[in-house]
Amino acid sequence: MRKNLPKEVSAVKKYSNLELIGKVDGKYLEEVFKYTRDGERRITMSKRRIAGIAVAAVMAVVLGVTAVAACRRGLSTMQGYISDREENHIHLPEGFATVPAEDIGTEIEPEAEEFLPGDARVTGVLMSRDAFYATVELNVSDAGLDDAEYPDYFDGKFNYGKFSMNAVIDGEEEMFGYVGNAPMVSYEDGIMTLVMHFSSSIPDGAEAINVEIGEFGYTSYDNPPDKEHVAVSDKVYSFSVPIDESSIVKPIESVNSAECGGVTFTAAVDNLGLHFYPQGLEPTDENNELISNIVGENEIGIKMKDGTEIRSLYYRQPSILGSGFTGAEEVYFSFETIVDTSQVESLSLGGAVFTFE
Amino acid sequence: MRLYFFCGKRNGFGIKPYLEGETPEKEAQDLEDGKIVGLYLMRSESAISETDAKYGSLMLTLSKRILGDGGAAEECLNDAYLGLWNSIPPEEPQNLRAYCCKVIRNLSFKRLQYSLAQKRTVHSEVPLDGLEASLSDGISEAGFDDLEFESALNAFLDGLKPLARVVFLKRYFFFDTVPEIAGDLGISESRVKSLLWRARRKYAEKLTERGVGCEKIL
Numbered sequence: 001m002r003k004n005l006p007k008e009v010s011a012v013k014k015y016s017n018l019e020l021i022g023k024v025d026g027k028y029l030e031e032v033f034k035y036t037r038d039g040e041r042r043i044t045m046s047k048r049r050i051a052g053i054a055v056a057a058v059m060a061v062v063l064g065v066t067a068v069a070a071c072r073r074g075l076s077t078m079q080g081y082i083s084d085r086e087e088n089h090i091h092l093p094e095g096f097a098t099v100p101a102e103d104i105g106t107e108i109e110p111e112a113e114e115f116l117p118g119d120a121r122v123t124g125v126l127m128s129r130d131a132f133y134a135t136v137e138l139n140v141s142d143a144g145l146d147d148a149e150y151p152d153y154f155d156g157k158f159n160y161g162k163f164s165m166n167a168v169i170d171g172e173e174e175m176f177g178y179v180g181n182a183p184m185v186s187y188e189d190g191i192m193t194l195v196m197h198f199s200s201s202i203p204d205g206a207e208a209i210n211v212e213i214g215e216f217g218y219t220s221y222d223n224p225p226d227k228e229h230v231a232v233s234d235k236v237y238s239f240s241v242p243i244d245e246s247s248i249v250k251p252i253e254s255v256n257s258a259e260c261g262g263v264t265f266t267a268a269v270d271n272l273g274l275h276f277y278p279q280g281l282e283p284t285d286e287n288n289e290l291i292s293n294i295v296g297e298n299e300i301g302i303k304m305k306d307g308t309e310i311r312s313l314y315y316r317q318p319s320i321l322g323s324g325f326t327g328a329e330e331v332y333f334s335f336e337t338i339v340d341t342s343q344v345e346s347l348s349l350g351g352a353v354f355t356f357e
Numbered sequence: 358m359r360l361y362f363f364c365g366k367r368n369g370f371g372i373k374p375y376l377e378g379e380t381p382e383k384e385a386q387d388l389e390d391g392k393i394v395g396l397y398l399m400r401s402e403s404a405i406s407e408t409d410a411k412y413g414s415l416m417l418t419l420s421k422r423i424l425g426d427g428g429a430a431e432e433c434l435n436d437a438y439l440g441l442w443n444s445i446p447p448e449e450p451q452n453l454r455a456y457c458c459k460v461i462r463n464l465s466f467k468r469l470q471y472s473l474a475q476k477r478t479v480h481s482e483v484p485l486d487g488l489e490a491s492l493s494d495g496i497s498e499a500g501f502d503d504l505e506f507e508s509a510l511n512a513f514l515d516g517l518k519p520l521a522r523v524v525f526l527k528r529y530f531f532f533d534t535v536p537e538i539a540g541d542l543g544i545s546e547s548r549v550k551s552l553l554w555r556a557r558r559k560y561a562e563k564l565t566e567r568g569v570g571c572e573k574i575l
Contacts (some may be wrong), residue, residue: 018466018529019462019463019466019470020506020510021510021526021529021530022459022462022463022466022530023506023507023510023511024459024510024511024514024526024530025511025514026450026451026452026455026456026459027452027455028511028514028522028526029452029454029455029458029459029526029530030452030454030455031519031522031523032523032526032527032530032531033454033455035519035520035523035542292551296551296555324545324547325547326547
């Protein structure tokens with residue numbers, strides 16, 4: 001025990017541990033610079049998964065789900081379609097009502113014959129209570145981007161200076177989400193496709209979600225540690241999605257409960273994420289940490305009706321899991337892509353298996 | 358039929374307009390690291406100014422995070438340049454940026470320890486979120502100087518996945534905050550915390566396994 005020592009000596013000893021980290025090999029420091037500068041080895045999405053999403057997004061498959069080829073590590077990635085643009089409607093996956101165009105956006109430009117340089121268009125939107133997913137196409141054909149060099153600039157990540165989500169509650173807007181970057185899934189002939197993916201629970205009582213996106217650009221790390229947002233387009237686009245039964249995808253609940261780590265859970269899955277619900281735990285700090293540890297130590301799995309199965313720990317790659325939260329009341333992770341819930345056979349948390357009808 | 362949405366123009370960021378045909382290439386006046394090292398080897402004092410131009414802000418920021426005091430950090434920065442001048446040659450760092458970071462970091466910690474020993478007020482931003490607890494109460498002097506520790510540290514880092522390694526170093530070498538790390542890497546803060554928690558545990562396990570001189574202070 002450290003007793004009877006001057007406080008500053010104890011402090012010195014504490015800082016010594018941090019000082020020792022300075023003995024790191026310089027190659028690991030260079031790795032840090034590379035990751036946060038040009039993202040060459042960004043590992044949130046594998047290239048094959050990006051290509052798979054690009055197929056779904058750019059082609060805008062209508063209704064239903066298409067399975068895509070295995071990703072680099074031999075695991076399947078489930079793909080859902082994003083939207084179609086038929087009859088001025090944004091169609092949600094089969095089983096959900098369409099959202100009429102006149103309910104989306106306070107002002108909608110007349111349909112244009114051309115997609116002009118500097119224009120952006122949202123080609124699909126999907127929302128749950130805890131996640132938002134959209135694809136956006138950018139016409140950057142006049143931005144002077146060199147097709148051959150763009151990977152060095154973007155490396156699968158593109159930024160937009162503005163992406164805010166505002167909940168409309170009793171007629172007043174309240175921002176509840178702000179995201180600053182989105183993976184670029186394709187870039188060809190001056191058209192860039194981005195996937196915007198955001199996990200945040202919609203505030204209670206929200207009547208609509210107003211989304212503003214724009215000021216697209218990328219981050220320059222030419223003068224570290226300073227970062228500069230270099231604009232490609234300074235336009236801002238806004239649209240609104242009403243919160244009603246037709247616009248929010250609903251989770252499908254498991255038919256059973258199961259135990260993991262000494263805690264009983266139930267489960268649910270929707271197109272954008274998965275949920276585990278601990279049973280009988282008060283949301284104390286201790287219980288929150290308990291659930292976080294259970295989730296961290298056990299694989300999370302998804303098994304489809306065709307036998308395809310993915311199992312991953314959320315902090316490891318490859319993973320179809322994006323951001324989320326863990327706690328004594330709910331464990332939630334958004335998917336990195338869209339999943340057709342009608343094809344989900346089961347979820348698992350360690351040895352606990354949750355089935356769906 | 359395609360759907361277009363209301364669009365408006367906003368320009369509140371004062372950012373450089375890329376649409377004017379510019380390309381995001383690095384500033385032409387920044388020398389390559391090899392050339393800067395060459396200036397040191399030729400004993401050209403422009404090596405210092407070139408280093409300052411290229412890495413000065415990075416080094417200063419790192420020092421400020423350790424010392425919590427801009428004035429002290431600037432003094433450290435000057436000492437660091439002197440340290441670079443005196444160490445190159447015989448050193449010929451392959452990664453000048455990493456080398457500069459290590460020099461300023463070491464100097465800043467020495468300055469911090471001096472301040473603590475003199476009972477001066479220190480408002481450091483270095484994270485004490487459990488790393489010190491990973492190694493009981495500290496490292497013995499022998500352990501600190503022992504090359505075995507350096508080997509154990511790098512073996513630990515080598516055993517981490519790249520993302521975990523980057524997160525660990527951004528936190529405990531560069532002292533980025535959790536939100537900063539999450540923002541830089543595009544991951545959630547909870548994921549950052551989780552990665553750090555596991556890395557600290559492995560850090561303690563590896564050093565204990567290697568028998569690095571941890572000692573309890575009685």
